Amino acid sequence: MIFPTFSFAFFFLVVFIGFWYVFRRSRDRTLFLIAASYLFYAFWDWRFCFLLLFSTALNYGFGLLIGTRKEHLWRKFYLILAVLANVLLLGFFKYYTTAATHLNALFSWIAASSSQHGSPFSLPIITVLLPVGISFFTFKALSYIFDVYLCKIPPLKSFPDIMLYISFFPQLASGPIVQASDFLPQIEPAVTAGIEPGSRPIRFDRAAALLVSGLIKKMILANFISTLLVDPVFADPSVFNTLEVFLAGVGYSAVIYADFSGYSDMAIGIALLLGFHTPDNFNRPYISYSVTEFWKRWHITFSSWLRDYLYFAFGGSRFGKIRTLFALIATMIIGGLWHGASIPFLIWGCMQGCALAVERACNYGTKRSVRSWKAAVQIVGTFSFVTLSWLVFRSQSLQSLGLWFSSLGNFSIPLSIPLPVPLFLIILTLSTQFVSRNIRKRSMKSWIAVPIPVKGIVLAAFFAILAIVSMSGIAPFIYFQF
Amino acid sequence: MKFTRKDRYSPNHVLLIITVCVFLSSLLCAKSLWIPATRISNLHIRAVVLSITEAVAAVSASIGSDSVTPRIRSAFLSITGLDSHSSWDSRYFNRRNTQQVQKKLPEDTPIALAQNSPNLASEISDSTNAFSLLKRTPPPSTPQPADKNVPTSVYSCAYPLPVYFFGDSQVFSLASGLSRLVGKGSAIDVDFLAIHSSGFIRDDFYDWPQKLEDTLSEKQYAAVAMMLGMNDYQNFGQTIVESSRSALRSGN
Numbered sequence: 001m002i003f004p005t006f007s008f009a010f011f012f013l014v015v016f017i018g019f020w021y022v023f024r025r026s027r028d029r030t031l032f033l034i035a036a037s038y039l040f041y042a043f044w045d046w047r048f049c050f051l052l053l054f055s056t057a058l059n060y061g062f063g064l065l066i067g068t069r070k071e072h073l074w075r076k077f078y079l080i081l082a083v084l085a086n087v088l089l090l091g092f093f094k095y096y097t098t099a100a101t102h103l104n105a106l107f108s109w110i111a112a113s114s115s116q117h118g119s120p121f122s123l124p125i126i127t128v129l130l131p132v133g134i135s136f137f138t139f140k141a142l143s144y145i146f147d148v149y150l151c152k153i154p155p156l157k158s159f160p161d162i163m164l165y166i167s168f169f170p171q172l173a174s175g176p177i178v179q180a181s182d183f184l185p186q187i188e189p190a191v192t193a194g195i196e197p198g199s200r201p202i203r204f205d206r207a208a209a210l211l212v213s214g215l216i217k218k219m220i221l222a223n224f225i226s227t228l229l230v231d232p233v234f235a236d237p238s239v240f241n242t243l244e245v246f247l248a249g250v251g252y253s254a255v256i257y258a259d260f261s262g263y264s265d266m267a268i269g270i271a272l273l274l275g276f277h278t279p280d281n282f283n284r285p286y287i288s289y290s291v292t293e294f295w296k297r298w299h300i301t302f303s304s305w306l307r308d309y310l311y312f313a314f315g316g317s318r319f320g321k322i323r324t325l326f327a328l329i330a331t332m333i334i335g336g337l338w339h340g341a342s343i344p345f346l347i348w349g350c351m352q353g354c355a356l357a358v359e360r361a362c363n364y365g366t367k368r369s370v371r372s373w374k375a376a377v378q379i380v381g382t383f384s385f386v387t388l389s390w391l392v393f394r395s396q397s398l399q400s401l402g403l404w405f406s407s408l409g410n411f412s413i414p415l416s417i418p419l420p421v422p423l424f425l426i427i428l429t430l431s432t433q434f435v436s437r438n439i440r441k442r443s444m445k446s447w448i449a450v451p452i453p454v455k456g457i458v459l460a461a462f463f464a465i466l467a468i469v470s471m472s473g474i475a476p477f478i479y480f481q482f
Numbered sequence: 483m484k485f486t487r488k489d490r491y492s493p494n495h496v497l498l499i500i501t502v503c504v505f506l507s508s509l510l511c512a513k514s515l516w517i518p519a520t521r522i523s524n525l526h527i528r529a530v531v532l533s534i535t536e537a538v539a540a541v542s543a544s545i546g547s548d549s550v551t552p553r554i555r556s557a558f559l560s561i562t563g564l565d566s567h568s569s570w571d572s573r574y575f576n577r578r579n580t581q582q583v584q585k586k587l588p589e590d591t592p593i594a595l596a597q598n599s600p601n602l603a604s605e606i607s608d609s610t611n612a613f614s615l616l617k618r619t620p621p622p623s624t625p626q627p628a629d630k631n632v633p634t635s636v637y638s639c640a641y642p643l644p645v646y647f648f649g650d651s652q653v654f655s656l657a658s659g660l661s662r663l664v665g666k667g668s669a670i671d672v673d674f675l676a677i678h679s680s681g682f683i684r685d686d687f688y689d690w691p692q693k694l695e696d697t698l699s700e701k702q703y704a705a706v707a708m709m710l711g712m713n714d715y716q717n718f719g720q721t722i723v724e725s726s727r728s729a730l731r732s733g734n
Contacts (some may be wrong), residue, residue, distance in 0.1 A: 452495055
């Protein structure tokens with residue numbers, strides 16, 4: 001069940017009424033949200049609910065063990081055990097098949113080079129279905145463990161609270177990866193809100209704006225550009241003209257932004273309707289003047305997670321420049337592999353890590369140039385690097401990446417894709433990055449001033465427009481595969 | 483941005499806005515409301531929602547607002563040139579033809595068998611019969627090359643072997659992989675069509691038999707490969723049971 005569907009709208013309406021009207025006690029509301037979240041997850045595969053429950057119980061137990069111990073060594077020991085358990089769980093579902101295949105090939109090669117008949121070692125190849133959102137909820141669970149270890153929060157005694165944190169349905173499938181120290185303190189105010197007469201607990205204006213923004217980004221911008229240009233060209237770039245191949249590369253940057261930030265907007269809006277605040281996940285990333293700034297604007301909850309729990313754990317900037325550069329590269333390589341066990345993700349992580357390290361070594365990217373043309377060069381340069389890295393990210397193999405580059409020379413092939421619509425939408429997507437915070441604030445103020453019944457009419461008109469322009473079929477979200 | 487009391491709403495306010503929004507958008511989109519409703523996997527919920535959409539459609543038709551959205555959509559698609567694109571082509575997507583299909587069904591389909599049989603369960607359990615739903619159009623008996631003047635056994639860059647792949651989202655990777663493998667200017671010409679979430683049985687979502695009939699009448703292929711079925715597990719059995727029951731109830 002994905003957000004922009006009738007099924008989800010029906011499901012959410014039931015959850016909304018149940019949460020605000022039927023269940024009035026905090027414990028009942030918590031349990032109701034947990035039940036709704038597990039039901040939401042069961043729509044993909046009910047068996048994964050047991051995995052989610054197992055992960056929750058595991059981390060609840062480790063949280064108690066870490067939190068109740070005062071000796072540093074024991075705390076560290078339990079932390080290492082907890083991290084290992086989570087990594088093994090994630091690794092089994094996400095990396096085992098790839099790792100076993102490569103290791104078996106390595107064993108065979110060693111056996112062949114030592115003139116043996118067949119490898120004495122062979123790992124069984126098990127084909128397992130990747131549970132939806134496992135990377136996201138594992139990182140959330142690890143956030144709880146790290147926050148308890150770092151004494152940011154006390155260990156939870158209430159099992160339902162950690163169940164709600166890890167399984168909260170707006171954030172379950174593709175994030176945002178809200179840290180435990182952000183989410184857990186919200187539970188009590190959220191589940192007790194709206195009980196006293198005359199209370200107004202829902203930030204509907206912001207929620208509606210985020211839902212509308214998310215739907216436009218996903219249903220119009222991402223789906224149109226992807227279907228009309230990016231997918232056909234990336235299927236086989238060799239049969240397309242240079243211009244089409246180039247625009248598909250730039251278009252993919254627009255698609256991945258619109259797709260993922262659209263999903264994040266919807267997730268934040270849905271959580272707001274239930275009284276939960278979620279930190280922003282995207283903040284106009286393509287106007288970044290350096291890769292360092294890009295990672296403060298792109299997938300912010302993920303980059304914050306990497307910074308708080310990995311980069312700082314590697315030493316951060318406390319142990320000299322060399323150690324800092326190592327920490328940056330290692331963090332981004334792990335960040336790359338988090339997306340999947342493949343060479344392109346490894347290269348993508350290396351690219352990001354090396355770019356951050358170079359910028360840190362040259363002390364570049366700390367501030368925007370005061371001259372506008374220099375700032376423009378900085379922005380275009382960063383965007384070009386990011387687009388290049390998305391090409392690596394999208395490629396299933398190095399060969400397909402090479403094919404895209406070699407197809408840039410297809411000057412003689414005639415144009416075969418009608419470009420005006422996708423080109424207009426790419427420009428539109430990228431130009432939304434330049435809408436300043438002030439304009440957004442003023443727009444929000446105007447939206448807030450609209451009378452309540454008119455808001456209903458405006459939203460109805462929006463959904464009618466969406467019905468007019470949307471694709472007939474269903475397009476999946478890019479980040480669901482992670 | 484800072485939020486004041488003015489920016490906050492009670493659940494009653496939110497429900498009021500949602501009610502106004504749902505009511506108005508239902509009137510505007512009444513003709514197409516059944517489309518998202520049919521994608522609800524739970525049959526009971528789907529039945530409830532479909533009956534509501536029927537009622538809304540009737541009200542909308544009585545005041546004449548039901549044709550507004552479809553007219554603007556067809557105008558938008560023709561202006562942008564998207565009406566012939568496979569992802570917007572309404573000739574094959576979302577066809578509400580279950581009852582028509584029931585009337586046309588050959589006698590050996592499970593639904594037809596169910597209509598003539600008092601023992602539904604045993605007849606429906608033979609799920610292989612359901613695949614005959616796809617047999618609306620008999621496949622070409624012998625593959626024909628695109629040009630009859632070309633010898634059938636020799637294919638070259640000038641006269642490539644036309645191959646057509648169709649199916650669900652997995653075909654995209656499979657066929658584009660083959661396309662990249664054979665490269666441009668090869669003796670194999672790969673065409674493909676991948677429709678996300680499409681399947682064998684659910685021709686209410688995408689009408690593959692009709693699409694194939696039209697595609698294969700426009701161009702002939704030496705080989706056609708299909709990859710379908712992954713999306714049919716969802717409510718394959720339930721769909722047949724539901725259709726059979728409704729057929730029995732209507733006495734057809």
